[in-house]
Amino acid sequence: MIDFLNWLDGVLWGLPLIVLMIATGLYFTIRSGFFQFRYFGWTMKRTAGQIFAGKTARDDAAEKGMLSPFEAIATAIGGTVGFGNIAGVATAVAAGGPGAIFWMWATACLGLILKQVEVTLGCHYRRTEANGDSYGGPTYYMEYGLGKERHWGKLWLIPAIIFGLGIFSTFFITSSTLTAAQVVSGAFRLPDLHIGGLTVEGVILAGLLLCVLTYMVTSGGTRKIAALFSKLVPFMSALYILMGLAMIVANLTRVPGAFASIFHDAFTGTAAMGGFAGATVAQIVQTGMARAVYSNEAGWGTSPMVHSSAKTRHPVEQGLWGSFEVFFDTFIVCSITGLSVILSGNWTNGTNGGDLALSAFASSFGVVGSVLLAVIMVIFTVTTSGGWFTYYLSLLEHLCANNDLLKKIVMKFFYALRALPGLLWTIYLVKTNNQGFIWTVVDITSAIPTFVNVAVILILSGEYFKLLKDYKARYLHKGTLNENVSLFYEDQAAVASSAK
Secondary structure (H helix, E strand, O other), X not given: OHHHXXXXXHHHXXXXXXXXXXXXXXXXXXXOOOHHHHOHHHHHHHOHHHXXXXXXXXXXXXXXXXXXXXXXXXXHHHHHOOHHHHHHHHHHHHHHOOHHHHHHHHHHHHHHHHHHXXXXXHHHOOEEOOXXXXXXXXXXXXXXXXXXXOOOHHHHHHHHHHHHHHHHHHHHOOOHHHHHHHHHHHHHOOXXXXXXXXXXXXXXXXXXXXXXXXHHHHHHHHHHHHHHHHHHHHHHHHHHHHHXXXXXXXXXXXXXXXXXXXXXXXXXXXXXXXXEOOEOHHHHHHHHHHHHHHHHOOOOOOOHHHHOOEOOOXXXXXXXXXXXXXXXXXXXXXXXXXXXXXXXXXXXXXXXXXXXXXXXXXXXXXXXXXXXXXXXXXXXXXXXXXXXXXXXXXXXXXXXXXXXXXXXXXXXXXXXXXXXXXXXXXXXXXXXXXXXXXXXXXXXXXXXXXXXXXXXXXXXXXXXHHHHHHHHHHXXXXXXXXXXXXXXXXXXXXXXXXXX
């Protein structure tokens, strides 16, 4: 079974998907005039600049949506900046060597525009419910963009079902609880409990705690999650960045060597040493790209589901927040993790995941480093679970459409089961001591929806470029403004309906 999963992972993250992502990223980059690079300053001004200016909770009645732009980005970052940035990046270095970090960066350069495109389309094709709540994302632009505008009829359901099944597979197969539970158990040295003839390992006890916290955080739905994350995400991000910077400063003389190995190994491979088996260039590229997509989720189609609920003056404006999300996730948080692991030297000892990240920080800060990382991992895991909860919620809202009875039944089961799969996987993997294949499964569950979503946004590229042209004319004073452009599909559909 493990051999089959490794084969499937190699196929899914083999040449077809890598070529599709690179070709699509280059296509949007070149046709947009290298927008993500030329207007990087503008993007930071309209995103990070708005945060520092205190404009994070703007509630303009003229802008439809149920979340402020900052609440949307906080929820999206809560879903992306998580265990993937710590355990995932550590695993990338352990499997592919330092060169995997370079390919994470390279993938993120294209991810800046891919995330902007999918968020823009998600906002453009979103649907506003009778109660004012807005939902969108890939299944929505498949229905309206493919099904209606491109006259696919019911054929849009084919990519939507494949995409939805791919996303929901992560609900049942997840490594976040296990990874965080390992770090918490190791940092606090949780003992095993012996109840009669049953042994409950410390890792499982930590998993149970995380399960309870997830139930508590997700009990209020999307609005309450967004309100909580707008306060929690800046705190957790700042804490981890400061801890990572301290790690880098403590090993400052070794930083140039770490960067040299990142750029050198990316094109030459990494030789075997210690417990590290060595890695070819092809393996390094595959590992770096897979970990980048799993970490920043560019092209995966996940965060557009929460960005689509944001109040925004223009779909492209919210797309800028998508670019910021990739930048913050990969170039800041993932880079800190990658450098910390490389500087520790522990990546060659055969460990990976949360254990490797824990040993990296413990090597410089001892028990204090272990405890701080454990606290951060708890927060990361809960916010990741909460962010993904909103993604599943968006898919279920679309699935149930206007069927109130179906929605009531589905939502009742979903709310009851929402945190159990992570705990059950933790128990299974600990009891069977079969943890080695979990990241292979994670790669598979991310590859399927990514393939579908990237192909769809390529098909709908014309709509994105029309919106981008309008945005540049409207706010950057580049080109002539066309007042007939409909910024949101539902407004356009409403006008067409009233004209009949």
